[in-house]
Amino acid sequence: MDQIPALIRVFAYLSLLTIGGGMAAFPEMKVQIVEVHHWLTSDQVTHVYSTGQMSPGPNMMMVAEVGQLVSGFLGALVCALAFFVPTGILTFLVGRVWKRLEHWPWRDSIQKGLGPVAIGLAVGGLITFGKGAITGWLTLIVGLITFYAVVKTKINPVFFILGSAVLGLFALR
Amino acid sequence: MATAPSAATPATTSPRTRVSPLAIFLTFLLVGATSFGGGVIAYLRDALVRNKQWFDDVEFLEMTSISNTLPGLNATNMAILAGDRLAGWLGAAAALIGMCLPAFLFMVGAGIVYAEHHARPLAAAALRGVAAAATGLIAATWYKIGKKSLRGFYDAFFVMAAILGINYFKWGVPITLLAVGAVAIFTYRPHTEPEKPAQEQEEWIRSLH
Structure with missing residues (x-):
């Protein structure tokens, strides 16, 4: 319960860094x-983030699981609100003035400039993740196969995620 | 998932018929509950452009480009922009809640299960497999986006600068974003940049299918 204000602060702050997506x-x-807050271990963060990839809808709703683990349902609720509402309001406001910004020359500059930065931040995040x-040969092979399949085929990636969970049960104990 | 997109729906300027917030909520709830495996944009295009025909491709593309530029996730930014255009702030709220509710329930459930069982070796083993596949999936997603949208030396330079800022120089995300972002925006300051044809972006959105 005493962690609630910190959860709100941290996840509202993190939401402002999600340029181009959550991985950034x-x-x-x-x-x-x-x-900083010792809420979870490094491995647990990896687990929770991975679980988010199995979820429908916005994968970054994994922030709700962090809140749930730290402070129960109220924690989940405030994490979700803190993460999605402030940027949501920003999007709402910018969406309304977007047309009027059409002739503002920096609008294009911001879009063109932030495009590659967003990709770089996402790749940087992915390297961290x-x-x-x-952590070994088997996980490397699973990652490479999934990468190849998602780039080359139309198979829904969720099947690879679920398949890898089953493989993990047998081979990654 | 999809067949060839119907070519060139004319960009309508006629006033849109208002859609009820309930219809918006239900449509986004369905997308929010079924869009497994990332790539929510493709699911949204199926629902909003092809199925409901609330938007044409031109307007949909414009909304994705706003979504990409702002902080926040594509899925939720798109919900807010589309909901607002269909029914004002109430529509935006309905779309956002519909989009988020299934994932929220899923993750709360996952948290309850994880809190109970995370110490079990089998749970950790399964999640190790999931993490490995997730790495491949996320890498593939960004590889595809990068291949479609990066052009020229400066783009490559800024991608590298951001990666090095995060993983080598350890500047942290906020500093890297502000520093590299500012230099990138300045580099592409008005009237210095080569034009990127709009058609390329439309191809990008089609290629998501």
Whole structure:
């Protein structure tokens, strides 16, 4: 219960870093959860983030699981609200003035500039995540097969995620 | 998942018929409950453009480009923008709640199960498998986005700068975002950048299917 204000602060702050998607914020999220607040261990962050990939809808709703683990249902609720509402209001407001910004020359500059930065931040986040997730030959092979299949085929990735869970049960104990 | 997109629905300027917040909520609830495996944008296009025909491709593309530029996730940013255009702030709220509710319940449930069982070796083993596959999935998602949207030396430079800022120089996300972002925006300041044809972006959105 006493963690609720900290949860709100941390996840509202993290939400502002999700330029281009949730992965951009991952390294900072890990620092905040593991090192600053000691809410979860590094492995647990990897587990919870991975669980988010199995969820329908926005995968970053994994923030609700963090809240649930720290402070129960109220924790889950405030994490979700803190993470989705402030950026939501920003999007709402910018969405309304977007048309009027059409002739503001910097609008294009911001879009063109932030595009590659968002990709770089996401890859940076993925490298941080991968260090916790790819821990040996077998996990490396699973990751590469999934990568190849998602790039080359139309098979829904959730099947690879579920298949890897089953494989993990047998081979990664 | 999808067949060829219907070519060139004309961009309508006629006033849109208002959609009820309940209909918006239910539509986004369905997308929020069925969009497994990431790539929510593709699911949204199926629902909003093809199925409900609430938007044409031009307007949908415009909304994705706003979504991408702002903080926040694509799924929720798109819900807010689309909901607002269909029924004002009430529509935006209905879309956001519909989009988020299934994932919220899923993750709360996952948290309850995880709190109970995370110490079990089998649970950790299964999650190790999931984490490995998730790494591949996320890498593939960004590989596809990068392949479609990165052009030229500066783009590659800013991608590298952000990666090095995070993983090598350990600047942290906020500093890296502000520093590299500011330099990138300045580099693409008005009237210096090569134009990127709009058609390319439309191809990008089709390629999501």
